[in-house]
Amino acid sequence: LPLPRWMFGRRRTGNNSQGEPVLHAFHPLESDPPAAPSSSSSVRAAAFENAPVALPTCFNPRDKFALLDLSEGNLRVSYKGEGRRDTDAASVRANLPIPVLAGIYYYEVRVVNKGRDGYIGVGLCTAGVNLNRLPGWEANSIGYHGDDGNAFRGSGRGVQYGPPFTTGDTIGCCLDFLSNSVFYTKNGRHLGVAFRDVKGEFYPVLGLRTPGEVVEANFGARPFVFDIEAYRGEGKARFLRQIEESVLPRREPVCIELVMNFLIHYGFTETALLFQHDTGIQIEGEEIKAMKQRQQIRELILAGRIDDAIQELAKTFPGVLPSSPSAVFELKRQKFVELLKVCPVEDVIAFGQQQLSHYDDESEEHKERLQEVFSLLAYSDPSACPFSHLLDPALRESVADVVNNAIMTYTSKSSAPALVR
Numbered sequence: 001l002p003l004p005r006w007m008f009g010r011r012r013t014g015n016n017s018q019g020e021p022v023l024h025a026f027h028p029l030e031s032d033p034p035a036a037p038s039s040s041s042s043v044r045a046a047a048f049e050n051a052p053v054a055l056p057t058c059f060n061p062r063d064k065f066a067l068l069d070l071s072e073g074n075l076r077v078s079y080k081g082e083g084r085r086d087t088d089a090a091s092v093r094a095n096l097p098i099p100v101l102a103g104i105y106y107y108e109v110r111v112v113n114k115g116r117d118g119y120i121g122v123g124l125c126t127a128g129v130n131l132n133r134l135p136g137w138e139a140n141s142i143g144y145h146g147d148d149g150n151a152f153r154g155s156g157r158g159v160q161y162g163p164p165f166t167t168g169d170t171i172g173c174c175l176d177f178l179s180n181s182v183f184y185t186k187n188g189r190h191l192g193v194a195f196r197d198v199k200g201e202f203y204p205v206l207g208l209r210t211p212g213e214v215v216e217a218n219f220g221a222r223p224f225v226f227d228i229e230a231y232r233g234e235g236k237a238r239f240l241r242q243i244e245e246s247v248l249p250r251r252e253p254v255c256i257e258l259v260m261n262f263l264i265h266y267g268f269t270e271t272a273l274l275f276q277h278d279t280g281i282q283i284e285g286e287e288i289k290a291m292k293q294r295q296q297i298r299e300l301i302l303a304g305r306i307d308d309a310i311q312e313l314a315k316t317f318p319g320v321l322p323s324s325p326s327a328v329f330e331l332k333r334q335k336f337v338e339l340l341k342v343c344p345v346e347d348v349i350a351f352g353q354q355q356l357s358h359y360d361d362e363s364e365e366h367k368e369r370l371q372e373v374f375s376l377l378a379y380s381d382p383s384a385c386p387f388s389h390l391l392d393p394a395l396r397e398s399v400a401d402v403v404n405n406a407i408m409t410y411t412s413k414s415s416a417p418a419l420v421r
Contacts, residue, residue, distance in 0.1 A: 054397035055102060056094035056204050056219050058389045062372060064092035065131040068208065073388055076216040079115060083210035086156075091121070091131040091207035094219070095389050096398075098124075098202050100177055104235055106228045107204050108172040108185075108218045111146065111165060115212030118164070120146040122171050124182065124202040134207035142195050143207065144171065144184045151194045162191040170225045175202060178235055185226040256281060265408065267295035293317070294407055301400040304393065306335040309403070317407050324406035329366060330399045332356055336373055337390055340382060349377065 058074035067081035067090035074095070081088045098105045109122055123135035123143030135143025136152025143152045146165040150158030165171055165186055172185035175198065182195040206215055218224065256279050263272040264283070269291045276283050293316040300309035310331055313320055321328050332355050339348045352374065359366040372387060379385035389395075 054096055054099065054394040055105070056096045056098065056107065057221075057392050057394065058095055058219065059092045059206070059217065060095040060389075061386055062368065063095075063131070065090035068092050070386060072216065073384070074386060075218070076112070076214065077206055077208065079208035079211060079213040081211070083116060083119075086134075086209075087132065089119070089132060089134045089137075089207055089209045091125075091133065091135060091205050093125065093127075093131070094204040096203070096395075097127070098175055098204070102175075103178065104174065104176050104228075104232050106172060106174040106224065106226070106231075107220070108170055108224050108226065109206060109215050110170045110218070111167050112214040112216055113212055114146065114166045115208070115214070116210040118146045118166055118213070119209030120165070120213055120215060121152070121205075121207035121209075122146075122173055122184070123152075123205055123207075124173065124175060124198075125205045126200055126202060129205075134209060135205045140200065141205070142182060142198070143205070144173070144194060146171075153195055161194050162186060172224065172226045172228075173204065174228070174231070176235065178239055188225040188227070190226070190231075264291060265404075267291045267298060267404070269295055290411065294404055297407075298400045298404060301331075301334070301403060302393075302396050304334075304338045304341075304396060306331055306338055313403065313407075317410060320403075320406050320410045323410055327403050327406040329359060330402045333369065333373060334396060334399045337376075337395075340376055341391065345377060352377075 059070055059077060061070050061074055064070065067079060067088065069078045069080055070076065070092070071078065077092055079090065081090060094107075111118075111120060114120065119134065121135035121143035123141065125135060125138070125141035129138045129141045133141075134145065134152070135141055136145070136154070136158065137143070137156050139154045141152075141154060144150075144161060145152065145158065146169075148158070149160065149162045149164045151161035152158040162184060163186060170185075170187050174183050174185070176182070180196065180198050181193050182198050183193050184191045204217070204219070206217065208215065260272065260275060260279070260281050260283075263275060264287065269288065272283060272291065273288070275281070293312075297309050297312050297316070300306075300312060310321070336348065336352055336356060339351055356370055359370055373390055375387050376382040376385065376390060382388060383391060
């Protein structure tokens with residue numbers, strides 16, 4: 001099977017063909033993206049098809065408990081409650097989930113002030129977890145706590161894991177999708193595996209509990225204290241040893257079909273064609289054509305060329321937009337953001353009034369998400385405001401996914417590949 005280039009993903013900023021910055025994850029055997037694809041095997045093909053990966057960049061001001069304040073570009077979290085009891089705990093999730101394509105994901109937080117008691121929790125949780133609790137106290141939530149050094153997983157009773165942490169300490173949290181495990185670091189030192197068999201779609205989460213607690217996160221905009229690149233290198237070596245030591249049948253039809261389904265769904269055309277050559281699974285000509293069309297639409301969205309993407313979508317899949325209001329909303333909302341970057345504010349306001357104002361009456365979700373992007377207009381410098389994360393080009397990836405899923409649904413395909421369902 002091909003080795004996907006995202007297996008040991010490393011967050012970098014690159015440029016696509018339109019010169020727009022995008023995030024990529026790279027093949028484990030290469031430190032930089034290669035110059036051109038080779039057709040000799042599907043292994044090489046997987047190494048050459050870039051897979052843009054949208055990673056968390058800050059905390060989400062719309063996804064926090066009320067007793068927390070966010071500042072410094074939604075990276076600094078401060079507790080403003082009374083902190084008398086456990087029900088005064090408050091947590092905040094990051095703005096994006098951690099994609100499996102990241103391979104090995106890591107972030108750090110620095111304790112600016114431990115506050116009264118230092119009841120600080122650092123960890124991961126899924127989208128539906130109650131934020132009126134510290135990380136690890138609820139199901140689908142894990143956390144490492146500063147006051148006692150205990151690790152918590154779905155329970156208010158923790159187990160001894162590492163040393164306590166306090167003002168001035170930097171704590172790191174790593175989710176390793178290769179081993180489905182989580183470990184923490186303290187001031188650059190690996191503390192060992194805290195949790196195993198960790199599966200699901202998780203967000204970075206931070207929880208505070210007593211007055212005066214202030215913590216600031218680093219999602220990769222600055223160098224980490226811990227050498228995560230060295231850890232990724234060790235993980236790569238372990239992974240390759242496992243491959244070398246494994247004895248597998250030449251072909252496992254179910255696995256091969258799952259991989260092919262994944263490649264087709266996300267439009268990895270070149271890899272799918274070479275995978276077809278290696279495995280004998282045939283892709284119909286119309287399917288190949290549709291993959292290339294979907295890939296072109298995705299590339300236009302990732303470049304911020306929303307009008308061009310809409311035109312291409314209307315031309316190649318004319319029934320998608322009339323049948324998918326959610327895709328239309330996401331495209332128009334993203335166009336508003338793109339206009340804000342380059343157009344006079346009067347033009348942006350006019351577009352919002354003409355194309356987005358009617359969504360205010362359709363659902364609470366639409367109303368909240370529109371209020372969020374409309375709030376950017378209130379600041380002379382949107383890039384420095386509390387909602388600046390909305391300007392991140394990486395967020396185009398989620399719009400591209402919504403549109404791709406809408407196309408797949410319209411063409412009687414599944415909205416998600418079988419490999420991740």
